[in-house]
Amino acid sequence: MTEGRAGGRLATLLVKPERDPATAGKCVLIVEDNPLNMKLFSAVVEAQGYHVLQATNGSQGLYLAHLEHPDLIMMDVQLPDMSGLEVTHSLKADNYTRDIPIIVTTAHWLRGDEEEIRASGCDGFIAKPIAIAEFLELIELFVTRGAAHRDTSTGQVESDRIRR
Ligand code: MN
Numbered sequence: 502m503t504e505g506r507a508g509g510r511l512a513t514l515l516v517k518p519e520r521d522p523a524t525a526g527k528c529v530l531i532v533e534d535n536p537l538n539m540k541l542f543s544a545v546v547e548a549q550g551y552h553v554l555q556a557t558n559g560s561q562g563l564y565l566a567h568l569e570h571p572d573l574i575m576m577d578v579q580l581p582d583m584s585g586l587e588v589t590h591s592l593k594a595d596n597y598t599r600d601i602p603i604i605v606t607t608a609h610w611l612r613g614d615e616e617e618i619r620a621s622g623c624d625g626f627i628a629k630p631i632a633i634a635e636f637l638e639l640i641e642l643f644v645t646r647g648a649a650h651r652d653t654s655t656g657q658v659e660s661d662r663i664r665r
Contacts, residue, residue, distance in 0.1 A: 524550035527644055530571040531555050532562035532588065533606070534580050538629065542575060542606075545633060546640065559583035563591060566598050572644050574603045576623065586621040593622035602643035606631065 529551045533539045543553045554569055556562035559580045566574060574592070576585040585605060592598040605618050605626040618626050625639055 523641075523645055526552075527573075528552045528554060528569060528571040529640070529644075530562065530565055530569065530574045532557075532559070532574065532580065532585060533577040534558060535577070538577070538606075542631075545636065546575075549637065549640070551640075551644075557581075559585065559588045562588050566592055566601060567595075570598070571601060573640060574601055576603050576605045578605060578607045578609075578618075586618065586623075589621040589623050604639060604643065 527550075529546045531539060531542050531546065531553060533542060533555075534557050539555060539557070543555065547553050551572075554565050554571060556565050557580075559582045562574070562576070562580075562585075565571070576589055578585040580588070589603050589605060592601065592603065602624040603622075605621065605623045606629050607614065607618065607626060608629040615626075624643060627636055627639060
């Protein structure tokens with residue numbers, strides 16, 4: 502399972518005693534209905550010094566995105582109430598939330614999905630189970646570079662580099 506596979510590396514990555522000034526005060530919203538994935542993603546993101554907000558369905562994700570305007574959103578695709586891609590599309594269509602980078606996390610990777618995922622307007626995507634080092638790279642890329650990066654045509658990260 503996801504947690505077992507990532508466990509060894511996670512233990513190493515969690516050793517980060519000091520708060521990194523680059524991540525202090527930054528907030529990541531995780532939209533994920535699988536409790537094990539939520540636990541793993543939260544631990545990884547928190548270990549980097551980010552504040553974590555959690556939503557276990559799409560409407561809660563929309564609500565928290567509007568309320569807290571996080572610096573980054575990790576978006577699951579299969580959620581109990583609606584598709585994470587619909588949530589992404591909705592956030593990208595709204596002037597208040599469109600600047601928030603969204604990384605879509607997808608468990609089922611099939612040829613053809615990529616097009617649908619890109620069409621949602623997300624800024625990047627990563628397959629689950631996640632490769633933690635690449636995942637952290639992706640988060641840092643979007644949070645620290647911010648809007649300047651997203652305005653370029655290369656804002657959408659290539660999936661081949663991210664996937665195992
Ligand atoms: Mn799900």
